[in-house]
Amino acid sequence: MSKEIDKLSDAQLRAWVKAGSPVAKADGGGLTFTLSAAGTAAWILRYRISGKPRELTLGKYPDVSLKMARQRASEARAEIQNGVDVARQRQRIKAETAAAKSFAQLAEDYMGKVFPNLATNTQKQRRHHIQGIILPKIGRIAARDVNTSDVVSLIEAVGKNRSGNVAELVLTALSEIFKHGMACHAVISNPCAGVSVTAICGKTDPRRQRLKLTEEELRVLLPALPTIGSENEMAVKLLLLTCTRIGELTRAEWAHVDFKRAEWFVPDANSKTGKGFTIPLSAPALACFEALQPLSMGSRYVLPARQVRRTRNHGGADVHCEQRAINSMLHKLCAKLDGKVRRFTPHDLRSTARSHLSALGVNVIVAERCLNHSLGGLVGVYDQHDYMTERRAALDTWASFLEACMQDLPWKQGNVIPMRTAA
Incomplete structure (x- = not known):
C-alpha cells in the first residue's frame, strides 16, 4: 500500500509550477495535483460513490500544501467509506450558505x-x-x-x-x-x-425629448454667454464645439489636452462608453482651452471646483466642478433671456450639435463619430476607421457656423468666419 500513495514531493510540485506546463499527477489514493494552462494549481480528490466517478476540490496550491492536501484527502476518504458523497455534501453546504445571504x-x-x-x-x-x-x-x-x-x-x-x-x-x-x-x-x-x-x-410620463436649439436661439444665446462668467462661457462653448458629454468635460484634465496637435483625449475612465477617444479641436475650441488654463489656477482639471464647500467635502483635494453647477447656471441664463431661448440642459447641446451637423451636410457616419456614438450593425464591426480627418473638417465647419451666430453674421455653406479672441 505504501507504494500506492504519497508518490509526490514538494520539490516536484515547485518544479512543475515553475515550468508552467499543464500537468495532472497522482499522489495515490485518488489525490491528484493539477496545474492548468492558465497557471492555477489545485488538489483534486477522485473517488466513486455507487459506482459513479466523482471529484472534490480540496484547495489551491500552495495555499494548501502537500501535507495539508493529504490530510484533507484522508479525512474525505473516511467519510466516503461511510457512504457520504463529500462533493455533493460540499455543494449543499455552499448552497445553504448562499441561501442565508441577506x-x-x-x-x-x-x-x-x-x-x-x-x-x-x-x-x-x-x-x-x-x-x-x-x-x-x-x-x-x-x-x-x-x-x-x-x-x-x-x-x-x-x-x-x-x-x-x-x-x-x-x-x-x-x-x-x-x-x-x-x-x-x-x-x-x-x-x-x-x-x-x-x-x-399607471402610465409613466414620456421621456423628455432632446432639444435642438435653432439658429435663431444660438444667435441669442452665444452673445449672452459672457454674462455668466468666463469659465462658464468657455465650458458651454466647448460643449457645443466638441459635441462632448458634460461629464467628459467636467472630468477633463490638462494632461489630456495637446495644444500642439490641437487634440483632446478622453480616457477610458471618463468616457461613457468605457473606451477612450480623441477629439480634434477647431481653432475656437483650442482658444477656449487656452482661455481656461490661467483660470484653473494650477489645478490638474480644466474645470476645477470653484466652491469652497465642494473642495472641503473632499478634504481640500483638487477636484473637478460638478455637472449640476453648469446645469443650474444654464437655467438661470435662459430665465434672463426672457423666453428668447428655450430652457435646455448641457446634454441638449449634443443634440443641437448633431442636428446642425446634418443641416450643414456632414455625412451621417462622420456626424455620429463626432459625438462618439457607437456605429451599430456590420458598420460597427468592420469599419475601424477613426475618421479623424473627416471629423476635424466637420467640426471646423461647425465652429465657423457658431462663430457666425456669435458675431451675428450671415452664414453660407463654405464660408469661413474669422475667430474672435476668446475672453
Whole structure:
C-alpha cells in the first residue's frame, strides 16, 4: 500500500509550477495535483460513490500544501467509506450558505462583480437607487425570502413618492441583482419576473425629448454667454464645439489636452462608453482651452471646483466642478433671456450639435463619430476607421457656423468666419 500513495514531493510540485506546463499527477489514493494552462494549481480528490466517478476540490496550491492536501484527502476518504458523497455534501453546504445571504449582501456582491463592466454614469445611478431606495426597504431580508409582493410594494412606493420613470430604473436594478443571485445560486427565482411598473403605477410620463436649439436661439444665446462668467462661457462653448458629454468635460484634465496637435483625449475612465477617444479641436475650441488654463489656477482639471464647500467635502483635494453647477447656471441664463431661448440642459447641446451637423451636410457616419456614438450593425464591426480627418473638417465647419451666430453674421455653406479672441 505504501507504494500506492504519497508518490509526490514538494520539490516536484515547485518544479512543475515553475515550468508552467499543464500537468495532472497522482499522489495515490485518488489525490491528484493539477496545474492548468492558465497557471492555477489545485488538489483534486477522485473517488466513486455507487459506482459513479466523482471529484472534490480540496484547495489551491500552495495555499494548501502537500501535507495539508493529504490530510484533507484522508479525512474525505473516511467519510466516503461511510457512504457520504463529500462533493455533493460540499455543494449543499455552499448552497445553504448562499441561501442565508441577506438581500444587502447579495446587492453588495452584485455591485462588486458586475459594476466594473458598466459605464461610470450607469454605476453611479444604479448605486444610488440600490443604496438609497432599495436597501433601506428590503436590505435586511434574506435574499431568498424576498417575494413578488415585496417587489410590488417597493415599486408602488417609489412610483408614488418619486416618479414612474424612477420606478422603472429601480425595478431594473432589482431584477439585475436577482439575475446575478440566480447565477451564483443565492436565489432560486427572480421575483421581478412579470412585474410591470405600468400595471402598478399607471402610465409613466414620456421621456423628455432632446432639444435642438435653432439658429435663431444660438444667435441669442452665444452673445449672452459672457454674462455668466468666463469659465462658464468657455465650458458651454466647448460643449457645443466638441459635441462632448458634460461629464467628459467636467472630468477633463490638462494632461489630456495637446495644444500642439490641437487634440483632446478622453480616457477610458471618463468616457461613457468605457473606451477612450480623441477629439480634434477647431481653432475656437483650442482658444477656449487656452482661455481656461490661467483660470484653473494650477489645478490638474480644466474645470476645477470653484466652491469652497465642494473642495472641503473632499478634504481640500483638487477636484473637478460638478455637472449640476453648469446645469443650474444654464437655467438661470435662459430665465434672463426672457423666453428668447428655450430652457435646455448641457446634454441638449449634443443634440443641437448633431442636428446642425446634418443641416450643414456632414455625412451621417462622420456626424455620429463626432459625438462618439457607437456605429451599430456590420458598420460597427468592420469599419475601424477613426475618421479623424473627416471629423476635424466637420467640426471646423461647425465652429465657423457658431462663430457666425456669435458675431451675428450671415452664414453660407463654405464660408469661413474669422475667430474672435476668446475672453
